[in-house]
Amino acid sequence: MDIDVLFFASLRDVVGAASISVQLPVPAGQRELLAVLGERFSDTVMQALQAENVRISVNKTLATQPLSYSDGDEIAFLPPITGG
Protein backbone atom coordinates (compact mmCIF):
# COMPACT_ATOMS: atom_id res chain seq x y z
CA MET A 1 0.00 0.00 0.00
CA ASP A 2 1.02 3.62 -0.50
CA ILE A 3 1.12 6.21 2.24
CA ASP A 4 2.28 9.81 2.39
CA VAL A 5 4.77 10.74 5.08
CA LEU A 6 5.12 14.37 6.10
CA PHE A 7 7.93 16.02 8.05
CA PHE A 8 7.49 19.35 9.80
CA ALA A 9 9.78 22.08 11.05
CA SER A 10 13.10 20.78 12.42
CA LEU A 11 12.35 17.29 11.09
CA ARG A 12 11.78 18.65 7.58
CA ASP A 13 15.17 20.36 7.88
CA VAL A 14 16.82 17.08 8.95
CA VAL A 15 15.08 14.95 6.32
CA GLY A 16 15.49 17.57 3.61
CA ALA A 17 11.94 17.07 2.34
CA ALA A 18 8.47 18.12 3.47
CA SER A 19 6.82 14.92 2.31
CA ILE A 20 7.61 11.61 0.67
CA SER A 21 5.55 8.69 -0.58
CA VAL A 22 6.41 5.22 0.63
CA GLN A 23 5.20 1.72 -0.15
CA LEU A 24 4.47 -0.50 2.82
CA PRO A 25 3.64 -4.19 3.07
CA VAL A 26 0.13 -5.11 4.24
CA PRO A 27 -0.47 -5.10 7.17
CA ALA A 28 1.93 -2.40 8.37
CA GLY A 29 2.43 -0.45 11.55
CA GLN A 30 5.07 1.90 12.87
CA ARG A 31 7.73 -0.83 12.82
CA GLU A 32 7.23 -1.48 9.10
CA LEU A 33 7.19 2.25 8.35
CA LEU A 34 10.46 2.82 10.23
CA ALA A 35 12.03 -0.16 8.44
CA VAL A 36 11.19 1.33 5.03
CA LEU A 37 12.37 4.81 6.09
CA GLY A 38 15.56 3.27 7.48
CA GLU A 39 16.44 1.96 4.03
CA ARG A 40 16.22 5.50 2.66
CA PHE A 41 17.63 7.70 5.44
CA SER A 42 20.82 7.85 7.48
CA ASP A 43 21.08 6.86 11.12
CA THR A 44 21.14 10.56 12.04
CA VAL A 45 17.81 11.13 10.35
CA MET A 46 16.29 8.01 11.85
CA GLN A 47 17.40 9.04 15.34
CA ALA A 48 15.76 12.44 14.86
CA LEU A 49 12.51 10.83 13.71
CA GLN A 50 12.48 8.52 16.71
CA ALA A 51 13.33 11.13 19.35
CA GLU A 52 11.25 10.86 22.49
CA ASN A 53 9.49 14.20 21.90
CA VAL A 54 8.42 13.43 18.32
CA ARG A 55 4.73 12.63 17.92
CA ILE A 56 2.99 10.87 15.05
CA SER A 57 -0.28 11.92 13.48
CA VAL A 58 -2.36 9.77 11.18
CA ASN A 59 -4.69 11.66 8.86
CA LYS A 60 -4.21 14.84 10.94
CA THR A 61 -5.10 13.20 14.24
CA LEU A 62 -2.52 12.54 16.93
CA ALA A 63 -1.94 8.81 17.03
CA THR A 64 -1.14 6.53 19.91
CA GLN A 65 0.77 3.29 19.64
CA PRO A 66 0.30 0.65 18.40
CA LEU A 67 -0.33 2.08 14.97
CA SER A 68 -1.86 0.27 12.05
CA TYR A 69 -1.69 1.97 8.68
CA SER A 70 -4.10 1.82 5.75
CA ASP A 71 -3.66 2.56 2.09
CA GLY A 72 -3.75 6.32 1.43
CA ASP A 73 -3.00 7.32 5.02
CA GLU A 74 -1.22 10.60 5.63
CA ILE A 75 1.37 10.08 8.38
CA ALA A 76 3.20 13.05 9.86
CA PHE A 77 6.24 13.27 12.13
CA LEU A 78 5.64 16.20 14.48
CA PRO A 79 8.44 17.73 16.50
CA PRO A 80 7.44 19.63 19.69
CA ILE A 81 4.74 22.19 18.91
CA THR A 82 4.28 25.71 20.22
CA GLY A 83 1.96 28.46 19.11
CA GLY A 84 0.73 31.78 20.42
Place this chain on the structure above:
Amino acid sequence: MDIDVLFFASLRDVVGAASISVQLPVPAGQRELLAVLGERFSDTVMQALQAENVRISVNKTLATQPLSYSDGDEIAFLPPITGG
Protein backbone atom coordinates in the same frame (compact mmCIF):
# COMPACT_ATOMS: atom_id res chain seq x y z
CA MET B 1 -14.13 80.47 57.89
CA ASP B 2 -15.79 79.42 54.63
CA ILE B 3 -15.69 75.94 53.18
CA ASP B 4 -17.34 74.30 50.18
CA VAL B 5 -19.29 71.13 50.77
CA LEU B 6 -19.96 68.78 47.86
CA PHE B 7 -22.50 65.97 47.61
CA PHE B 8 -22.21 63.22 45.03
CA ALA B 9 -24.58 60.72 43.46
CA SER B 10 -27.27 59.45 45.86
CA LEU B 11 -26.29 62.07 48.45
CA ARG B 12 -26.72 64.86 45.92
CA ASP B 13 -30.20 63.45 45.20
CA VAL B 14 -31.04 63.43 48.92
CA VAL B 15 -29.60 66.89 49.63
CA GLY B 16 -31.01 68.37 46.45
CA ALA B 17 -27.79 70.25 45.68
CA ALA B 18 -24.35 69.34 44.30
CA SER B 19 -22.52 71.84 46.50
CA ILE B 20 -23.13 74.45 49.17
CA SER B 21 -20.96 76.96 50.97
CA VAL B 22 -20.98 76.99 54.75
CA GLN B 23 -19.43 79.18 57.39
CA LEU B 24 -17.75 77.36 60.25
CA PRO B 25 -16.30 78.59 63.54
CA VAL B 26 -12.52 78.39 63.98
CA PRO B 27 -11.31 75.80 64.81
CA ALA B 28 -13.76 73.35 63.26
CA GLY B 29 -13.85 69.65 62.62
CA GLN B 30 -16.46 67.18 61.52
CA ARG B 31 -18.62 67.81 64.60
CA GLU B 32 -18.86 71.54 63.86
CA LEU B 33 -19.58 70.88 60.17
CA LEU B 34 -22.39 68.45 61.02
CA ALA B 35 -23.83 70.95 63.50
CA VAL B 36 -23.99 73.66 60.83
CA LEU B 37 -25.45 71.24 58.25
CA GLY B 38 -27.99 70.04 60.86
CA GLU B 39 -29.39 73.55 61.10
CA ARG B 40 -30.04 73.54 57.37
CA PHE B 41 -31.12 69.98 56.57
CA SER B 42 -33.75 67.57 57.84
CA ASP B 43 -33.03 64.54 60.01
CA THR B 44 -33.49 62.34 56.93
CA VAL B 45 -30.73 64.18 55.08
CA MET B 46 -28.45 64.17 58.12
CA GLN B 47 -28.90 60.42 58.56
CA ALA B 48 -27.97 59.86 54.91
CA LEU B 49 -24.83 62.01 55.27
CA GLN B 50 -23.77 60.09 58.36
CA ALA B 51 -24.46 56.59 57.03
CA GLU B 52 -21.71 54.13 57.85
CA ASN B 53 -20.68 53.70 54.20
CA VAL B 54 -20.29 57.43 53.49
CA ARG B 55 -16.71 58.64 53.26
CA ILE B 56 -15.40 62.18 53.54
CA SER B 57 -12.76 63.73 51.32
CA VAL B 58 -10.91 66.95 52.07
CA ASN B 59 -9.48 68.71 49.04
CA LYS B 60 -10.00 65.59 46.93
CA THR B 61 -8.16 63.29 49.31
CA LEU B 62 -9.93 60.67 51.37
CA ALA B 63 -9.90 61.87 54.96
CA THR B 64 -9.66 59.93 58.18
CA GLN B 65 -11.08 61.10 61.49
CA PRO B 66 -10.48 63.28 63.39
CA LEU B 67 -10.83 66.01 60.81
CA SER B 68 -9.74 69.59 61.19
CA TYR B 69 -10.92 72.01 58.54
CA SER B 70 -9.20 75.13 57.18
CA ASP B 71 -10.57 78.15 55.39
CA GLY B 72 -11.20 77.41 51.72
CA ASP B 73 -11.29 73.62 52.15
CA GLU B 74 -13.37 71.56 49.75
CA ILE B 75 -15.18 68.85 51.70
CA ALA B 76 -17.08 66.12 49.88
CA PHE B 77 -19.53 63.50 51.10
CA LEU B 78 -18.91 60.36 49.05
CA PRO B 79 -21.40 57.51 48.95
CA PRO B 80 -20.04 54.05 48.02
CA ILE B 81 -18.01 54.23 44.81
CA THR B 82 -17.83 51.80 41.92
CA GLY B 83 -16.26 52.16 38.50
CA GLY B 84 -15.30 49.93 35.62
Place this chain on the structure above:
Amino acid sequence: MHVSVRIQEDDIWVADEYRALRDRMPGTIGAIATFIGLVRDQQADDEVLSLTIEHYPGMTEQSIHTIVESAGQRWPLDDVVIVHRVGELAAHEQIVFVQVAAGHRAAAFAACEFLMDYLKTDAVFWKREATPHQTRWLESSAQDESRARAWKTPDPTEQN
Protein backbone atom coordinates in the same frame (compact mmCIF):
# COMPACT_ATOMS: atom_id res chain seq x y z
CA MET C 1 6.09 53.00 32.10
CA HIS C 2 3.93 55.15 29.83
CA VAL C 3 0.59 55.85 31.53
CA SER C 4 -2.48 57.57 30.17
CA VAL C 5 -5.66 57.96 32.20
CA ARG C 6 -8.62 59.75 30.70
CA ILE C 7 -12.16 60.41 31.90
CA GLN C 8 -14.47 61.53 29.12
CA GLU C 9 -18.06 61.81 27.95
CA ASP C 10 -16.97 60.99 24.40
CA ASP C 11 -16.99 57.44 23.12
CA ILE C 12 -13.80 55.37 23.27
CA TRP C 13 -12.00 54.66 20.00
CA VAL C 14 -10.36 51.33 20.64
CA ALA C 15 -8.69 51.16 17.25
CA ASP C 16 -7.04 54.55 17.81
CA GLU C 17 -5.78 53.53 21.25
CA TYR C 18 -4.26 50.38 19.84
CA ARG C 19 -2.66 52.18 16.90
CA ALA C 20 -1.17 54.81 19.21
CA LEU C 21 0.30 52.07 21.40
CA ARG C 22 1.89 50.33 18.42
CA ASP C 23 3.31 53.68 17.28
CA ARG C 24 4.99 54.60 20.56
CA MET C 25 5.89 51.11 21.62
CA PRO C 26 9.39 49.96 22.40
CA GLY C 27 10.11 46.68 20.67
CA THR C 28 10.61 44.56 23.76
CA ILE C 29 6.84 44.45 24.22
CA GLY C 30 5.53 41.03 23.36
CA ALA C 31 2.09 41.05 24.96
CA ILE C 32 -0.89 43.39 24.92
CA ALA C 33 -3.94 42.59 27.03
CA THR C 34 -7.02 44.75 26.73
CA PHE C 35 -10.40 44.84 28.38
CA ILE C 36 -13.54 46.63 27.27
CA GLY C 37 -16.60 46.91 29.49
CA LEU C 38 -19.99 47.49 27.87
CA VAL C 39 -23.35 48.47 29.31
CA ARG C 40 -25.29 45.20 29.60
CA ASP C 41 -28.91 45.40 28.52
CA GLN C 42 -30.06 43.18 31.37
CA GLN C 43 -29.42 43.07 35.07
CA ALA C 44 -31.05 40.49 37.32
CA ASP C 45 -33.80 39.84 34.77
CA ASP C 46 -34.71 43.50 34.42
CA GLU C 47 -34.08 45.40 31.20
CA VAL C 48 -31.42 48.10 31.53
CA LEU C 49 -32.22 51.30 29.64
CA SER C 50 -29.17 53.32 30.58
CA LEU C 51 -26.29 53.75 32.97
CA THR C 52 -25.33 57.22 34.15
CA ILE C 53 -21.79 57.57 35.43
CA GLU C 54 -20.63 60.41 37.61
CA HIS C 55 -17.16 61.33 38.80
CA TYR C 56 -15.35 63.85 40.99
CA PRO C 57 -12.99 65.68 38.63
CA GLY C 58 -9.46 65.59 39.95
CA MET C 59 -10.10 63.05 42.67
CA THR C 60 -11.24 60.38 40.21
CA GLU C 61 -8.15 60.70 38.00
CA GLN C 62 -5.95 60.53 41.10
CA SER C 63 -7.71 57.41 42.34
CA ILE C 64 -7.02 55.68 39.02
CA HIS C 65 -3.38 56.77 38.92
CA THR C 66 -2.97 55.24 42.39
CA ILE C 67 -4.34 51.93 41.09
CA VAL C 68 -2.03 52.04 38.06
CA GLU C 69 0.98 52.72 40.29
CA SER C 70 0.13 49.65 42.38
CA ALA C 71 -0.01 47.56 39.23
CA GLY C 72 3.30 49.01 38.04
CA GLN C 73 4.97 48.08 41.30
CA ARG C 74 3.62 44.58 41.07
CA TRP C 75 4.41 43.68 37.46
CA PRO C 76 6.94 44.87 34.85
CA LEU C 77 4.64 46.91 32.60
CA ASP C 78 5.59 49.12 29.68
CA ASP C 79 2.38 50.91 28.82
CA VAL C 80 -1.01 51.35 30.51
CA VAL C 81 -4.00 53.18 29.07
CA ILE C 82 -7.28 53.56 30.94
CA VAL C 83 -10.20 55.43 29.41
CA HIS C 84 -13.39 55.67 31.45
CA ARG C 85 -16.58 57.29 30.28
CA VAL C 86 -18.94 59.44 32.29
CA GLY C 87 -22.43 60.73 31.54
CA GLU C 88 -25.47 58.82 30.39
CA LEU C 89 -24.71 55.64 28.44
CA ALA C 90 -27.28 53.54 26.63
CA ALA C 91 -27.29 49.74 26.73
CA HIS C 92 -24.46 48.24 24.60
CA GLU C 93 -22.31 51.38 24.81
CA GLN C 94 -18.67 51.21 25.86
CA ILE C 95 -17.96 52.14 29.49
CA VAL C 96 -14.31 51.45 30.10
CA PHE C 97 -11.17 50.50 28.21
CA VAL C 98 -8.00 49.11 29.79
CA GLN C 99 -4.92 48.35 27.69
CA VAL C 100 -1.74 46.92 29.18
CA ALA C 101 1.47 46.22 27.28
CA ALA C 102 4.30 44.19 28.77
CA GLY C 103 7.19 42.00 27.78
CA HIS C 104 5.31 38.80 28.49
CA ARG C 105 1.72 37.70 28.67
CA ALA C 106 1.53 36.71 32.34
CA ALA C 107 2.20 40.29 33.47
CA ALA C 108 -0.09 41.82 30.84
CA PHE C 109 -3.03 39.55 31.74
CA ALA C 110 -2.61 39.84 35.50
CA ALA C 111 -2.22 43.62 35.46
CA CYS C 112 -5.20 44.12 33.16
CA GLU C 113 -7.43 42.07 35.45
CA PHE C 114 -6.00 43.74 38.57
CA LEU C 115 -6.75 47.17 37.10
CA MET C 116 -10.35 46.22 36.31
CA ASP C 117 -10.86 44.70 39.75
CA TYR C 118 -9.65 47.87 41.46
CA LEU C 119 -11.58 50.16 39.11
CA LYS C 120 -14.67 48.40 40.44
CA THR C 121 -13.83 49.02 44.09
CA ASP C 122 -11.37 51.92 44.39
CA ALA C 123 -11.96 54.30 41.47
CA VAL C 124 -14.09 57.32 42.39
CA PHE C 125 -17.15 56.84 40.19
CA TRP C 126 -20.82 56.46 40.86
CA LYS C 127 -23.23 54.63 38.58
CA ARG C 128 -26.98 55.02 38.36
CA GLU C 129 -28.87 52.34 36.47
CA ALA C 130 -32.24 53.01 34.85
CA THR C 131 -34.66 50.17 34.11
CA PRO C 132 -38.31 50.50 33.01
CA HIS C 133 -39.23 50.05 36.68
CA GLN C 134 -36.73 52.01 38.69
CA THR C 135 -33.61 54.10 38.88
CA ARG C 136 -31.01 53.08 41.42
CA TRP C 137 -27.44 53.88 42.40
CA LEU C 138 -25.16 50.87 42.18
CA GLU C 139 -22.52 49.79 44.66
CA SER C 140 -19.61 47.50 44.04
CA SER C 141 -20.76 43.97 44.83
CA ALA C 142 -19.48 41.75 47.60
CA GLN C 143 -17.98 39.70 44.77
CA ASP C 144 -16.12 42.76 43.44
CA GLU C 145 -14.76 43.47 46.92
CA SER C 146 -13.57 39.91 47.35
CA ARG C 147 -11.90 39.90 43.91
CA ALA C 148 -9.99 43.06 44.74
CA ARG C 149 -9.04 41.76 48.20
CA ALA C 150 -7.77 38.54 46.66
CA TRP C 151 -4.90 40.48 45.03
CA LYS C 152 -3.66 41.50 48.49
CA THR C 153 -2.93 37.92 49.48
CA PRO C 154 0.26 36.38 48.12
CA ASP C 155 -0.38 34.82 44.74
CA PRO C 156 1.44 31.52 44.23
CA THR C 157 1.26 31.89 40.44
CA GLU C 158 2.97 35.27 40.47
CA GLN C 159 6.43 33.83 39.94
CA ASN C 160 5.42 32.35 36.62
Place this chain on the structure above:
Amino acid sequence: MHVSVRIQEDDIWVADEYRALRDRMPGTIGAIATFIGLVRDQQADDEVLSLTIEHYPGMTEQSIHTIVESAGQRWPLDDVVIVHRVGELAAHEQIVFVQVAAGHRAAAFAACEFLMDYLKTDAVFWKREATPHQTRWLESSAQDESRARAWKTPDPTEQN
Protein backbone atom coordinates in the same frame (compact mmCIF):
# COMPACT_ATOMS: atom_id res chain seq x y z
CA MET D 1 -21.11 30.57 21.20
CA HIS D 2 -19.86 32.19 18.00
CA VAL D 3 -16.39 30.89 17.16
CA SER D 4 -14.01 32.00 14.45
CA VAL D 5 -10.55 30.48 14.05
CA ARG D 6 -8.30 31.67 11.24
CA ILE D 7 -4.73 30.88 10.25
CA GLN D 8 -3.30 33.37 7.80
CA GLU D 9 -0.16 34.90 6.37
CA ASP D 10 -1.87 38.29 6.19
CA ASP D 11 -1.59 40.76 9.01
CA ILE D 12 -4.32 40.90 11.69
CA TRP D 13 -6.67 43.90 11.67
CA VAL D 14 -7.59 44.25 15.30
CA ALA D 15 -9.94 47.17 14.70
CA ASP D 16 -11.93 45.16 12.15
CA GLU D 17 -12.20 42.17 14.49
CA TYR D 18 -13.50 44.39 17.27
CA ARG D 19 -15.97 46.18 15.01
CA ALA D 20 -17.31 42.87 13.67
CA LEU D 21 -17.80 41.63 17.24
CA ARG D 22 -19.72 44.76 18.22
CA ASP D 23 -21.88 44.37 15.10
CA ARG D 24 -22.89 40.76 15.70
CA MET D 25 -22.96 40.94 19.46
CA PRO D 26 -26.00 40.12 21.54
CA GLY D 27 -26.57 42.80 24.17
CA THR D 28 -26.04 40.63 27.21
CA ILE D 29 -22.30 40.83 26.60
CA GLY D 30 -20.69 43.08 29.18
CA ALA D 31 -17.03 42.13 28.91
CA ILE D 32 -14.53 41.76 26.09
CA ALA D 33 -11.00 40.59 26.84
CA THR D 34 -8.43 40.54 24.07
CA PHE D 35 -4.82 39.53 23.78
CA ILE D 36 -2.33 40.37 21.07
CA GLY D 37 1.07 38.72 20.87
CA LEU D 38 3.88 40.50 19.05
CA VAL D 39 7.30 39.35 17.87
CA ARG D 40 9.70 40.59 20.55
CA ASP D 41 12.91 42.07 19.20
CA GLN D 42 14.98 40.45 21.93
CA GLN D 43 15.23 36.99 23.38
CA ALA D 44 17.70 36.12 26.12
CA ASP D 45 19.87 39.16 25.29
CA ASP D 46 20.09 38.29 21.62
CA GLU D 47 18.47 40.44 18.95
CA VAL D 48 15.58 38.73 17.17
CA LEU D 49 15.44 39.41 13.45
CA SER D 50 12.41 37.33 12.56
CA LEU D 51 10.11 34.54 13.60
CA THR D 52 8.94 32.03 11.02
CA ILE D 53 5.77 30.17 11.90
CA GLU D 54 4.73 26.94 10.26
CA HIS D 55 1.49 24.99 10.59
CA TYR D 56 -0.13 21.76 9.40
CA PRO D 57 -3.21 22.89 7.46
CA GLY D 58 -6.32 21.16 8.77
CA MET D 59 -4.69 19.68 11.85
CA THR D 60 -3.75 23.10 13.24
CA GLU D 61 -7.26 24.53 12.90
CA GLN D 62 -8.66 21.41 14.55
CA SER D 63 -6.21 21.70 17.44
CA ILE D 64 -7.36 25.27 18.08
CA HIS D 65 -11.05 24.40 17.85
CA THR D 66 -10.44 21.71 20.49
CA ILE D 67 -8.90 24.32 22.80
CA VAL D 68 -11.82 26.72 22.20
CA GLU D 69 -14.31 23.95 22.99
CA SER D 70 -12.57 23.29 26.31
CA ALA D 71 -12.83 26.97 27.16
CA GLY D 72 -16.50 27.04 26.17
CA GLN D 73 -17.23 24.11 28.46
CA ARG D 74 -15.47 25.80 31.31
CA TRP D 75 -16.90 29.34 31.12
CA PRO D 76 -20.09 30.90 29.74
CA LEU D 77 -18.69 32.58 26.61
CA ASP D 78 -20.59 34.31 23.83
CA ASP D 79 -17.96 34.93 21.20
CA VAL D 80 -14.39 33.73 20.60
CA VAL D 81 -12.11 34.85 17.77
CA ILE D 82 -8.60 33.50 17.31
CA VAL D 83 -6.41 34.67 14.45
CA HIS D 84 -2.92 33.21 14.20
CA ARG D 85 -0.37 34.18 11.62
CA VAL D 86 2.04 31.92 9.78
CA GLY D 87 5.02 32.67 7.58
CA GLU D 88 7.99 34.91 8.27
CA LEU D 89 7.29 37.75 10.71
CA ALA D 90 9.69 40.57 11.47
CA ALA D 91 10.30 41.88 15.00
CA HIS D 92 7.33 43.92 16.30
CA GLU D 93 4.82 42.25 13.97
CA GLN D 94 1.59 40.78 15.28
CA ILE D 95 1.58 37.00 15.76
CA VAL D 96 -1.69 36.12 17.42
CA PHE D 97 -5.00 37.73 18.36
CA VAL D 98 -7.48 36.29 20.86
CA GLN D 99 -10.79 38.03 21.54
CA VAL D 100 -13.31 36.69 24.05
CA ALA D 101 -16.72 38.20 24.78
CA ALA D 102 -18.80 37.14 27.77
CA GLY D 103 -21.46 38.43 30.10
CA HIS D 104 -19.01 39.23 32.86
CA ARG D 105 -15.33 40.00 33.13
CA ALA D 106 -14.19 37.03 35.21
CA ALA D 107 -15.13 34.58 32.44
CA ALA D 108 -13.73 36.78 29.66
CA PHE D 109 -10.36 37.24 31.37
CA ALA D 110 -9.98 33.62 32.44
CA ALA D 111 -10.94 32.21 29.05
CA CYS D 112 -8.66 34.60 27.17
CA GLU D 113 -5.68 33.60 29.31
CA PHE D 114 -6.63 29.90 29.12
CA LEU D 115 -6.75 30.09 25.32
CA MET D 116 -3.33 31.74 25.15
CA ASP D 117 -1.83 29.21 27.56
CA TYR D 118 -3.09 26.29 25.47
CA LEU D 119 -2.11 27.92 22.17
CA LYS D 120 1.44 27.82 23.55
CA THR D 121 1.34 24.13 24.37
CA ASP D 122 -1.39 22.40 22.35
CA ALA D 123 -1.84 24.29 19.07
CA VAL D 124 -0.04 22.67 16.15
CA PHE D 125 2.49 25.34 15.17
CA TRP D 126 6.23 25.44 14.92
CA LYS D 127 8.32 28.58 15.32
CA ARG D 128 11.81 29.25 14.04
CA GLU D 129 13.62 32.23 15.47
CA ALA D 130 16.39 34.00 13.57
CA THR D 131 18.98 36.09 15.40
CA PRO D 132 22.18 37.56 13.92
CA HIS D 133 23.97 34.50 15.32
CA GLN D 134 21.72 31.55 14.75
CA THR D 135 18.44 30.13 13.57
CA ARG D 136 16.67 27.77 15.93
CA TRP D 137 13.33 26.01 16.31
CA LEU D 138 11.55 26.97 19.51
CA GLU D 139 9.72 24.69 21.91
CA SER D 140 7.12 25.63 24.46
CA SER D 141 8.95 26.37 27.70
CA ALA D 142 8.67 24.43 30.94
CA GLN D 143 6.89 27.54 32.23
CA ASP D 144 4.35 27.36 29.39
CA GLU D 145 3.72 23.71 30.18
CA SER D 146 3.20 24.42 33.85
CA ARG D 147 0.83 27.33 33.11
CA ALA D 148 -1.32 25.10 30.90
CA ARG D 149 -1.24 22.27 33.43
CA ALA D 150 -2.34 24.66 36.18
CA TRP D 151 -5.76 25.00 34.50
CA LYS D 152 -6.32 21.28 34.95
CA THR D 153 -6.27 21.53 38.73
CA PRO D 154 -9.40 22.84 40.42
CA ASP D 155 -9.30 26.63 40.57
CA PRO D 156 -10.67 28.05 43.85
CA THR D 157 -11.37 31.44 42.21
CA GLU D 158 -13.55 29.88 39.53
CA GLN D 159 -16.77 30.34 41.46
CA ASN D 160 -16.34 34.11 41.54
